[in-house]
Amino acid sequence: MALTRSMMRRAAVAWQKGAGNRIPTTRVVNTAMNDNCPILISPSLVSLDLPEIWPTNSTTHDFPLTCKCSDEQTAAIIDGKSIADEIMLRISCEVRRMKESIGKVPGLAVILVGQRRDSQTYVRNKIKACEEAGIKSLITELPDNCEDDEVLNALSRFNKEPSVHGILVQLPLPQHLNVGKILDLLSLEKDVDGFHPLNMGNLAMRGREPLFIPCTPKGCIELLIRSGLEIMGKKAVVIGRSNIVGLPTSLLLQRHHATVSIVHAFTRNPEQITCEADIVVAAAGVPNLVRGNWLKPGAVVIDVGTNPIEVVLDLPIIFAYCW
Numbered sequence: 051m052a053l054t055r056s057m058m059r060r061a062a063v064a065w066q067k068g069a070g071n072r073i074p075t076t077r078v079v080n081t082a083m084n085d086n087c088p089i090l091i092s093p094s095l096v097s098l099d100l101p102e103i104w105p106t107n108s109t110t111h112d113f114p115l116t117c118k119c120s121d122e123q124t125a126a127i128i129d130g131k132s133i134a135d136e137i138m139l140r141i142s143c144e145v146r147r148m149k150e151s152i153g154k155v156p157g158l159a160v161i162l163v164g165q166r167r168d169s170q171t172y173v174r175n176k177i178k179a180c181e182e183a184g185i186k187s188l189i190t191e192l193p194d195n196c197e198d199d200e201v202l203n204a205l206s207r208f209n210k211e212p213s214v215h216g217i218l219v220q221l222p223l224p225q226h227l228n229v230g231k232i233l234d235l236l237s238l239e240k241d242v243d244g245f246h247p248l249n250m251g252n253l254a255m256r257g258r259e260p261l262f263i264p265c266t267p268k269g270c271i272e273l274l275i276r277s278g279l280e281i282m283g284k285k286a287v288v289i290g291r292s293n294i295v296g297l298p299t300s301l302l303l304q305r306h307h308a309t310v311s312i313v314h315a316f317t318r319n320p321e322q323i324t325c326e327a328d329i330v331v332a333a334a335g336v337p338n339l340v341r342g343n344w345l346k347p348g349a350v351v352i353d354v355g356t357n358p359i360e361v362v363l364d365l366p367i368i369f370a371y372c373w
């Protein structure tokens with residue numbers, strides 16, 4: 051699932067004082083909430099020739115806007131939870147339909163190396179989501195000190211296994227492993243993360259289409275579109291440029307015709323760049339990096355980060371997450 055709970059909670063629209071209802075109408079072609087409606091509202095592969103996808107004179111969508119504003123002075127929160135529930139429901143229906151008509155269900159294989167608590171949690175969540183949706187899941191767990199060959203062997207097995215349609219190699223891998231070599235071996239057709247260099251390259255290049263788009267960036271776009279927020283022509287700032295989140299998010303926003311700036315650890319005066327943005331996607335892994343004065347009124351903020359923080363009470367030290 052592209053929309054994690056952190057994104058659900060933290061996607062927000064900073065509300066301009068006195069601005070009233072500022073949610074613009076969205077221009078989406080296939081909008082009816084019937085059986086033929088796509089699971090994801092954003093086009094799965096975003097054509098660079100966008101007019102058919104974003105016609106300028108189309109009608110407003112008729113799925114519920116999930117951006118709620120409590121009053122004029124506070125931020126409106128994008129209700130990512132209900133967006134995720136809606137997507138999950140559609141996926142489950144689609145999987146059930148597939149099972150009934152061809153007797154098969156999609157299969158996801160996950161390779162998890164080592165004992166990182168966060169990776170274990172994320173993988174557990176993915177397996178749980180698969181169960182909910184009726185997707186078959188397989189997991190290969192390897193020890194921290196395993197060699198490249200063990201990962202490569204597990205990967206080749208999944209590459210060849212016809213009941214596996216998608217493969218995730220949970221990142222980060224332990225330092226001694228060659229992540230480049232491993233991702234290169236992953237079958238392009240099963241690269242559901244979209245991290246294979248060919249998929250990433252195709253995402254970046256005009257006139258080319260990746261087979262898969264990384265899920266978190268895709269989730270950000272989905273949140274924006276389903277909330278009725280237009281991307282085309284907007285100034286967007288992506289904070290972070292990692293292969294997993296920052297880079298593909300900036301490429302994807304650009305494909306949707308935003309003007310994109312990227313802020314990273316070496317950026318001078320990030321607040322000056324960020325405060326001009328209509329859309330801010332924060333993915334730096336630094337809690338509390340974006341402050342109120344970094345945002346212009348009315349800006350849309352999606353906080354992708356999930357960061358463990360130490361909460362020092364009297365005793366003992368408690369670890370918590372900051373979104």
Ligand SMILES: NC(=O)C1=CN([C@@H]2O[C@H](COP(=O)(O)OP(=O)(O)OC[C@H]3O[C@@H](n4cnc5c(N)ncnc54)[C@H](OP(=O)(O)O)[C@@H]3O)[C@@H](O)[C@H]2O)C=CC1
Binds near residue numbers: 290295335
């Ligand atoms: N919700 C979800 O689905 C997902 C959430 N995450 C979360 O998103 C966050 C980012 O993850 P990921 O991209 O993998 O992290 P990385 O550590 O790989 O990348 C962090 C990026 O942020 C930049 N950065 C770091 N510090 C600053 C700073 N002070 N100012 C500006 N930019 C900075 C880095 O810049 P530089 O390149 O210069 O070093 C780098 O590009 C984490 O909290 C992670 O847990 C990640 C994946 C999915």
Ligand SMILES: Nc1nc(=O)c2c([nH]1)NC[C@@H]1CN(c3ccc(C(=O)N[C@@H](CCC(=O)O)C(=O)O)cc3)C=[N+]21
Binds near residue numbers: 243356
């Ligand atoms: N091959 C690969 N694909 C990934 O998609 C991938 C990855 N590697 N490596 C790490 C990052 C991080 N990531 C998250 C996924 C779910 C939550 C998520 O569900 N978080 C829960 C909280 C989980 C908790 O309880 O800690 C929430 O936000 O509510 C967060 C972060 C995917 N990543």
